[in-house]
Amino acid sequence: MSNECVEVVLPGVVEPEGLQVNRKELPVPGPGQVRVRVEATGVSFAEQQMRRGRYYDQPPFPFVPGYDLVGVVETTGRRVAALTKVGAWASHVVLDEADLVDVPEGVDPIEAETVVVNxxxxxxxxxxxxxxxxxxxxxxxxxxxxxxxxxxxxxxxxxxxxxxxxxxxxxxxxxxxxxxxxxxxxxxxxxxxxxxxxxxxxxxxxxxxxxxxxxxxxxxxxxxxxxxxxxxxxxxxxxxxxxxxxxxxxxxxxxxxxxxxxxxxxxxxxKKFKAKHNEDLKAVLARLASGHIDATVAEVFPLEQAAAALRLAEERTTAGKIVLKP
Ligand SMILES: NC(=O)c1ccc[n+]([C@@H]2O[C@H](COP(=O)([O-])OP(=O)(O)OC[C@H]3O[C@@H](n4cnc5c(N)ncnc54)[C@H](OP(=O)(O)O)[C@@H]3O)[C@@H](O)[C@H]2O)c1
Incomplete structure (x- = not known):
């Protein structure tokens, strides 16, 4: 197992090609937290706004974007999905355990990723x-x-x-x-x-x-x-x-x-919608697992090609979710 965490950093107001790939030590979970090895994260419209400094409550630059993820809890092997708003464009992310929702058995992580924030x-x-x-x-x-x-x-x-x-x-x-x-x-x-x-x-x-x-x-x-x-x-x-x-x-x-x-x-x-995130994500994942709905994957890019993925999203030629795979 590598001791390195790879992440994509938005350094300021830049074109997609200005995104930077950074390597650092693995983040360490605090009380009530776990480290998730990310299997899939996604490009949302929010990142198109964030790179212009136009998302209404984005953090100050520089930061790691990434609105949601699917991954595996390293200590237990549990496959989970989570909404992060920022921070998910990384190979490893530390999250509060209370914010994780189980991905049903048999659901592909890339397909699950299409229904987290969306x-x-x-x-x-x-x-x-x-x-x-x-x-x-x-x-x-x-x-x-x-x-x-x-x-x-x-x-x-x-x-x-x-x-x-x-x-x-x-x-x-x-x-x-x-x-x-x-x-x-x-x-x-x-x-x-x-x-x-x-x-x-x-x-x-x-x-x-x-x-x-x-x-x-x-x-x-x-x-x-x-x-x-x-x-x-x-x-x-x-x-x-x-x-x-x-x-x-x-x-x-x-x-x-x-x-x-x-x-x-x-x-x-x-507040009233946040209180139902886990319950509602569970409901959508269950519908994906049972075949009631299908996933629309537009394209999958390696995490390190986040710039190309964001550029593609901005071209407005795709249908569905553009997914990044660490
Ligand atoms: N309020 C919330 O809590 C919340 C949560 C999640 C998402 N959102 C919003 O939901 C929207 C969709 O997000 P997404 O991640 O699904 O984005 P996405 O996958 O990039 O899709 C964007 C959609 O918007 C269309 N579009 C892009 N630019 C447009 C423009 N200037 N005028 C009109 N239509 C345009 C695109 O149509 P074409 O491909 O045909 O160009 C496409 O159908 C965004 O506005 C995002 O901010 C809001």
């Missing part, structure tokens, strides 16, 4: 925020993305109809999942109205800006808007929390209107 996010938005039900129709923006693809699979497995926006290159793939695709560059509200004249039961919007207003207007009576990101403002300058604060302000206003619809800004770290 699975928790998708599950909580679908079941806890929107409370979507069988027979309903929902609009999923970015149905090809990491979160979007898991959300789509979970919804279809529940008998929910999905209209999904994506670039045309992904339409065939999402059609195969039973999704009705719309090109996100088209007149999306008009296209959705053609498919659902009364509006939809829920919209999941990670785009922000103008899109979130359109999303709200597309809801039928009793419908739920779940806003959860601001991808459209990734390149903006100015206060990094402002685009999200604007969405939150809108949701507060919309909820105050007597209109029978609800709006939520979903934040995975909000």
């Amino acid at each position: 699975g928790i996010t998708a599950w909580q938005m679908l079941h806890r925020a929107a409370k979507a039900k069988q027979g309903q129709t929902i609009l999923v923006h970015g149905a090809n993305g990491g979160v979007g693809s898991v959300l789509t699979r979970l919804a279809k497995a529940e008998g929910i109809h999905v209209i999904g926006t994506a670039s045309p290159r992904h339409h065939e793939a999402i059609r195969k999942l039973g999704v009705t695709p719309i090109d996100y560059r088209d007149d999306v509200p008009r296209k959705v109205r053609e498919l659902a004249p009364e509006g939809v039961d829920a919209v999941f919007d990670h785009i922000g800006g103008r899109s979130v207003v359109d999303s709200w207007r597309l809801l039928r009576k009793g419908g739920a808007l779940v806003a959860y990101g601001s991808a459209a403002t990734k390149e903006d300058t100015g206060a990094k929390a402002l685009p999200v604060l604007k969405i939150v302000a809108r949701t507060l206003l919309w909820n105050a209107l007597p209109n029978g619809r609800t709006a939520t800004f979903y934040n995975i770290w909000a």
Whole structure:
């Protein structure tokens, strides 16, 4: 066993190629902690924001990014999954034992990795925020993305109809999942109205800006808007929390209107959602193990090629999760 820990460091505001590979001594667990040998970690949209210094609560530079991981507890051999927000782009990570969820027997670590942050996010938005039900129709923006693809699979497995926006290159793939695709560059509200004249039961919007207003207007009576990101403002300058604060302000206003619809800004770290991370991750992993949902792996890179993996994510040509393997 090597005594070395390999990690990928984000040194400051850099292009993906500015990521650095660092070697250090293995980290030592404290009380209540264990050391996990990482088998898979992933590239999330958050790292695209972090490398620009635009993620709303990222740590000061330099730091090791990596939102989630799957790995093996060195002392027991237990295969686990964990949400880390940062720090997972490493060969070994020390974690609190209370934050670990068992990966069911027979589930491949790379496949499990696709449903850690993406699975928790998708599950909580679908079941806890929107409370979507069988027979309903929902609009999923970015149905090809990491979160979007898991959300789509979970919804279809529940008998929910999905209209999904994506670039045309992904339409065939999402059609195969039973999704009705719309090109996100088209007149999306008009296209959705053609498919659902009364509006939809829920919209999941990670785009922000103008899109979130359109999303709200597309809801039928009793419908739920779940806003959860601001991808459209990734390149903006100015206060990094402002685009999200604007969405939150809108949701507060919309909820105050007597209109029978609800709006939520979903934040995975909000207390009520954080309290359910382990339970909900367990539920999604169980569905992966039983074959209710499949994993969408876009591509697998060695950890040391994190720069190429992040560059690929930013090219916006992939569907599903880009995975890093130490
Ligand atoms: N609120 C929370 O707690 C929470 C938790 C997890 C994730 N998120 C958010 O969820 C979103 C998806 O994350 P992910 O990790 O799944 O990302 P991902 O795998 O990189 O997928 C990104 C998706 O967004 C689309 N997209 C990228 N840039 C866009 C832009 N400028 N305008 C509109 N669409 C754009 C992509 O479509 P194309 O491929 O067609 O370009 C793709 O479908 C991000 O906005 C992230 O911040 C929020």
